[in-house]
Amino acid sequence: MADIEIASLGKLFAGTPALQDITTRFEDGEFIALLGPSGCGKTTLLRLLAGFEMPSSGRLSIGGRDMATATTMVPPEDRNIGFVFQSYALWPHMSVRRNVSYPLEIRKLTKPEIADRTEAALAATGLTAYADRMPSDLSGGQRQRVALARCLVSDPDAVLLDEPLANLDVALRASMQTVFTDFHKRTGATMVYVTHDQAEAMAMADRIAVMDQGRIQQFDTPQTLYERPKNRFVAEFVGRGTVVPVNAVEHRESQLHADVLGTRIAIRSDATTGISHVCLRPENLSISETGDLRAKVARVTYLGGKYLLETVSACGTRLLAETRAKFEVGTQLGLTITTPWAFSED
């Protein structure tokens, strides 16, 4: 069990920064998700944690042990960390059982001990019946479970997972998510889970680090990320919504007011100065005949039980609203904005 402490970590590939100035802390036993668009540096950060890459600057310690700086590092084989690869990376020449027991052979445990712990890991992942198969004779979900069992068996301090569900179909993903959360509950290991799918991150993680262009943009609980985004990137990347500029912000009777799309409304924020934008989520927009903001329905999408309306306001801004009633494309609506979240963006 271990906490992970990252200080000013940076990584250059041939002079181009892939990660810049990452400073953060993952608590012992936490389930962390690294979320961000493709190419933002998630894999790079994970590989730095594992020790497959060496940082260009900064330092990293796991469980109080210094693991890496720009000049020295503990090699991956000495870190006691589990890694689940997107490609599973099962050894095709070893049976399922040997794949799982190999980490214990490396640790030179006794034969009976290896057998016991291997069986336990296979049972915990529901693989007992497949123990003597070769990896090529397994389905995608089963392979993923072997990869998980292989990293569970050696009782690692932390488990790192790089988009482990990306190669599976939608139905399997849902059931594998439960496998991961169960695994996390049972082992209590610190888990760092890389994904570009926000639903996956929201469903599993205690905290999510949203990354873009090699930096962590915001690191918070799923709820905070959704309700109180720190900047435009996070607001637009997490959940549905539109970011619009605000004017004439004033602080009155411990309440913030501002002009948004030509109407004066109350807003919320944790910043007091420099507020420049608000994020309008469907929850912030209600439809009423008397609404100050006039908009025309441009597209209607059925979400099951409710409709998502894509509307265009008189000033040309795209706004998203949700209703239970169906509207026809072209209908004129009135919208009322209620206390959206505001932030400063340069």
Added chain:
Amino acid sequence: MSPTLQKGGSRSETRLLSTILLLAICLTLAPVLRLLIEGVTDQGAPSLSRIDTVLAQPATLSALRHSLITAGLGTLVSLVLGSAFAFLVALTDLRAKAALVFCLMIPMMIPPQITALSWTQIMGPSSVLLKTLGIAPPLGAPQPLYSPEGIIFLLGIQHMSIVFLTLRAGLRAIPQDVVEAARISGARGLRTWWQVIMPLTLPSLAAGTAITFVTALGNFGIPAMLGIPAGYVTLPTLVYQKLAGMGTGVLAEVSVLAMLIGAVAVTGILIQRFFQSRQKIHLVGSTSRPLAIPLGAARLPVEALLWAVVFAILVLPMFGLLATSLVPAYGVPLRLDTVTLASWNDVLFRQPVTARAFVNSFSLASGAAVVLMLICLPLAWLMERHPTRLSRLFDSLLDLPYALPGVVLSISMILLLIKLPFTDATLYGTIWIIFLAYLARFFAVMFRPVQASLKQLDPAMAEAAQSVGAGLFQRLRDVILPLSAPAAAAGAILVFLTAFNELTVSALLWSSGTETLGVVIFNLDDSGDTAMASALAMTIVLVVMALMGLIQLVSRRFPKGVVPWQT
């Protein structure tokens, strides 16, 4: 577990890489470098005077001319034969392609001196086969193969597989939809051919032609067996004659000759590289099915023709060889009452020199295969994982000892090992000089298949082992070795196959007691024991075909690009 802080990403890996890389560079590139130094110095001082003297000799110039003529025209023959086969096999719906490809590979795997020997057995006045059939030319008629034309023809046959393989690989990379797109746009028949298929295949055709020329230029077995009796000397045979006649006293002189051959060869290699890189640009990312143009009613006649050609160039000479090996004395026709296994018995069980040669060739070939496997496996993996400037340079040069003509390498080895530094010891005349020459020459034969298979290996395989605590040697032993074992095995068999038959290198390096099989066949034929030479050659052909068959049988388990005749 006590954590050890290390300098650098994975110090144990980079350290091992430097060690093995250094060893490999000494093995493969040091001889070539040594030759270069010898050529441009005179008694230790830089000088080009020696080059001038040797180049001014008429013998040098005529050998150079002969080499260029035979290699050039021989390449033309290979080009015609090889490309005809490649176009038909790669682009049409011929049946039994695998068998055809396998048969077309055999000429390349049969050593040139055996090719020459077998063809002389089906031509000329003393051919046992022709005598048996009663169609032999009268005694005293010349052996038509003892001529420049004979050399050109056999060089052409020997190397047609090279053109065939490179061109076929290029053709197979042309995706079907490229041609279909041309058809949709209205191009038909020959127009698709000239405007789509030909431009796309020209780079591979040019690359194949260049490397065929280099190989033909370096060929020793064919011009030695056919040219020396006719007094027609090429550069490799000139080097051989000088060294055999006058010993190491002429070393300086033959070094210049070797450099001359090397220079021509390097030009060819550079041309080949140039076209190979162009080909990659063309065909990036093509994944759809390869072409299969239906031949319709012409299919059966075309198939019959192709198999007839295979019969003529492969089976017929082997019959000649077999017939000669079964008569009691060279020139006697083969009849039921003359057939005898005496030559086989003699050469396989009675002659001490052949027994010795079998032992020598077997130990050299298997030793080279094992040592090269031990070096190439970790080296290829580490070079893939930690490319450095030096390792990339080595990657681009490591084919040199194999691509350069064998005489060039032999002379380089003699220069390097005739007097070991800091001692009076010499390896010249011992079996070790042949062994080291084989390691240099066949390095690429082992390295390339292993490298091809490791390139396809998911790096996460090794990283997964690393993350569960496996150290460098555990990773090599438990993950890398088993996963690349098929490729390493294929490479080892190929090294064994080529080294077992090799003549060019050992012809210049052997001495009494260190004869190889190639040398023995050459000497038996030279001294007129043609029946015994034929029996020995037949034995070797059978061993070659058995080993090739073995590779073919297990080839489905190899990753792509490992078996040279399967693309």
